[in-house]
Amino acid sequence: MNDLPEKFEEFEDARRNGFLTVKNLKDDGKNIVGMFCAYTPKEVIYAAGAYPVSLCATSEETIPDAEKHLPKNLCPLIKASYGYALTDKCPYMYFSDMVVGETTCDGKKKMYELLGEIKDTHVMQLPQTQDKDHAMKVWRSEVEFFIEKLEKKFGVKVTEDNLKEAIKLTNEERILLKEFYGLGKLTPPPVTGYEMFQVLNGANYTFDKAQQNARLRTIIDDLKRKHEDGESQVSVDAPRIIITGCPIGGVADKIIKTIEDAGAVVVANENCSGAKNLEELIDESTDPVDAIAKKYLNIPCSVMTPNNGRGELLKKMVEEYRADGVIDVILQACHTYNVETHQMKNVVTKEGKKSYMSIETGYSPSDLGQIKTRIEAFLELL
Numbered sequence: 099m100n101d102l103p104e105k106f107e108e109f110e111d112a113r114r115n116g117f118l119t120v121k122n123l124k125d126d127g128k129n130i131v132g133m134f135c136a137y138t139p140k141e142v143i144y145a146a147g148a149y150p151v152s153l154c155a156t157s158e159e160t161i162p163d164a165e166k167h168l169p170k171n172l173c174p175l176i177k178a179s180y181g182y183a184l185t186d187k188c189p190y191m192y193f194s195d196m197v198v199g200e201t202t203c204d205g206k207k208k209m210y211e212l213l214g215e216i217k218d219t220h221v222m223q224l225p226q227t228q229d230k231d232h233a234m235k236v237w238r239s240e241v242e243f244f245i246e247k248l249e250k251k252f253g254v255k256v257t258e259d260n261l262k263e264a265i266k267l268t269n270e271e272r273i274l275l276k277e278f279y280g281l282g283k284l285t286p287p288p289v290t291g292y293e294m295f296q297v298l299n300g301a302n303y304t305f306d307k308a309q310q311n312a313r314l315r316t317i318i319d320d321l322k323r324k325h326e327d328g329e330s331q332v333s334v335d336a337p338r339i340i341i342t343g344c345p346i347g348g349v350a351d352k353i354i355k356t357i358e359d360a361g362a363v364v365v366a367n368e369n370c371s372g373a374k375n376l377e378e379l380i381d382e383s384t385d386p387v388d389a390i391a392k393k394y395l396n397i398p399c400s401v402m403t404p405n406n407g408r409g410e411l412l413k414k415m416v417e418e419y420r421a422d423g424v425i426d427v428i429l430q431a432c433h434t435y436n437v438e439t440h441q442m443k444n445v446v447t448k449e450g451k452k453s454y455m456s457i458e459t460g461y462s463p464s465d466l467g468q469i470k471t472r473i474e475a476f477l478e479l480l
């Protein structure tokens with residue numbers, strides 16, 4: 099860890115500290131909605147006077163319990179999510195009044211059926227394509243249906259003003275997080291990829307967004323000052339890597355640390371911890387339900403077909419971050435991201451003229467040695 103401002107460390111501890119915060123919120127009579135996916139329209143939850151929280155899904159601890167009901171050959175993120183609910187080991191799940199999921203990949207949507215037996219689970223029917231007419235109409239009506247569900251569940255009325263206020267709040271956070279991860283464009287970046295990940299991940303567990311945004315402002319200004327003063331723990335010659343693929347919360351140490359211990363630097367994340375989720379803001383000048391539906395439907399996840407937005411975003415990022423290589427992280431048994439490796443390889447190597455490698459892994463540390471060898475070999479060729 100470098101000598102970042104003290105407040106930076108609060109992001110690293112945000113998940114753990116959030117347990118107490120969420121308990122206090124419940125004691126104060128507030129409602130909590132647990133979520134798993136970047137497609138969840140958080141603004142609707144805020145507008146209903148509730149708090150969205152990301153549920154536990156990034157440790158192998160509960161996978162053996164999950165495997166009593168789910169097949170072994172399933173994505174670890176899905177098994178961990180269900181395992182936490184089954185064993186009641188996730189405080190966020192415990193304090194959630196309800197859970198919202200979306201029909202993304204097959205494994206997740208079938209898991210939600212079992213989850214519904216444990217917790218009140220609302221599943222939004224996410225279209226699998228992103229056309230502006232039919233898919234948008236379907237998704238907009240799903241956003242409206244979710245609003246109705248929350249109104250009934252919590253006995254509240256979601257107004258246009260509430261939605262606009264929530265959009266303003268989440269856009270402010272997105273703008274700051276974008277400015278923060280955009281520091282990866284600098285040479286050398288004033289922040290390592292591992293530190294960047296801690297902040298982006300920590301933001302999922304921060305409930306007081308005004309306080310978080312003030313902290314982010316301090317961190318960004320401090321890092322910019324460091325860069326101007328020529329201070330960075332990252333070597334100017336460090337190979338610059340972009341990570342794409344599945345969410346990496348459960349494998350961040352295995353992937354990011356290994357890359358950075360080998361002398362490279364992760365300059366950006368195209369995945370749901372980074373640009374995929376945060377790049378597009380919500381239009382504040384139009385009907386809020388339309389604007390929310392549009393932002394989320396545009397998320398370029400591999401569950402969409404076709405999913406052209408991912409390649410476009412990755413190509414743009416390779417240029418803007420002056421990446422030397424892209425590492426595509428696939429969680430075991432994630433078919434949609436696995437199938438897309440062929441297209442992503444073409445985007446990076448043929449169109450972007452950069453190096454590409456895909457790594458398929460799970461939450462167990464058993465393949466760490468093999469991953470280390472592969473990453474070192476990849477970096478040597480850059």
Ligand code: BJ8
Binds near residue numbers: 174203344370434435
């Ligand atoms: S928007 S990436 S968070 S679906 S669960 S698809 S890894 S097999 S998590 Fe995701 Fe939303 Fe897309 Fe982002 Fe594969 Fe596992 Fe399915 Fe997964």
